[in-house]
Amino acid sequence: MEIRLRADNCTICGVCEEACPYDAITMAAEGPEFNEECTVCGGCVEACPTEAIYITGRETSPQPQPKDTAGDVWVFAEQRDGELLDVVFELLGEGRRLASDLGMSLGCLLLGDDVDHLAQELIEFGADRVYVGNAPELKHYRDDLYAQVLEHAVRQHRPAILLIGGTSNGRSLAPRVAAGLETGLTADCTGFALDEDGNLLQTRPAFGGNLMATIRCPHHRPQMATVRPKVFPKPDRQAGRKGQVIALELPTFEPWQRILEVIEDADTGPNLAEADIVVAGGRGLGSPENFRLVEELASLLGAAVGASRSVVDAGWVSYAHQVGQTGRTVAPRIYIACGISGAIQHIVGMQSSDIIVAINSDPDAPIFSIATYGIVGKVEEVLPALIREIRGSSS
Incomplete structure (x- = not known):
């Protein structure tokens, strides 16, 4: 594909130069000139009020699709x-x-x-x-x-x-x-x-x-x-x-991959994406050792273990447990956020949970704004107390 100019249509208004996000257009006496920064994104085509700019090799206007021919x-x-x-x-x-x-x-x-x-x-x-x-x-x-x-x-x-x-x-x-x-x-x-x-x-x-x-x-x-x-x-x-x-009428296959073996995931815990209860930990836990408290609580509740991106990046737990924009999206009945501040990147992955319980030492942590219940306190102190209570009630 290539950017082209209909010189007779161009009024040298400069709108295309302003619209280009890559600084790839310079206005000259004859009209716009395109440099090597151009990615053929089409921004200038849509911005041009006189349809003076077009791209070869693609349609430049929407093709109407009547309901009886547009497909499903x-x-x-x-x-x-x-x-x-x-x-x-x-x-x-x-x-x-x-x-x-x-x-x-x-x-x-x-x-x-x-x-x-x-x-x-x-x-x-x-x-x-x-x-x-x-x-x-x-x-x-x-x-x-x-x-x-x-x-x-x-x-x-x-x-x-x-x-x-x-x-x-x-x-x-x-x-x-x-x-x-x-x-x-x-x-x-x-x-x-x-x-x-x-x-x-x-x-x-x-x-x-x-x-x-x-x-x-x-x-x-x-x-x-x-x-x-x-x-x-x-x-x-x-x-x-x-x-x-x-x-379906299948095409002639042209494979370039071959499956040698299918290995089942060794993780036998509840599926994070489908679990009714998720216990998730963040950097507010302070150490990988304290993250074990999250795993212990999850085990007692029959819950899946989740984590914030910062915890995964720190190597405390594998990526399979990451919740958020760059991880899994979950919507359990109960989501327990332990030491998670509530960055928007994490919230978009768990905000549909029915009940959100937040535990954080910072009373102004954003996670409390979406929490159903909040506990302000040191996570490394609150979690052992919760674990003791649950163990006591089940004995």
């Missing part, structure tokens, strides 16, 4: 070992809302080996159509093959919106597909809306979680977004609901 809202139905992930149902609920508002159908793409039995479950949670791709090569997730199949299916059926769970697999798959389709992708969305033209407004944390940005992709389809687990509620199941199951 799609959800990628990720499954592991023949079981659908909870985030799939959460996306079906949100996808159902968007599809209804747009007057579209809700479709699901299901890939695997002998996974037809999952199609009815997807329909009962809101899907109108389930596109199923069965092949032995698709039994386990593989970046190369799944991206090939998903891109092929999108080109065939032309959905308007494609939602993918922000799991480890989804985070790898979504950008590959978006790049192949030359469309936009917004990661880790926390909310969706529609503008007056039917474009998807995608809201996500930005600038380190210090503000929320709303992003749209008006020029390309499908509009793609990933969403972490627990961001949206799981809808009710409608037993006996009817829908279509459509066999």
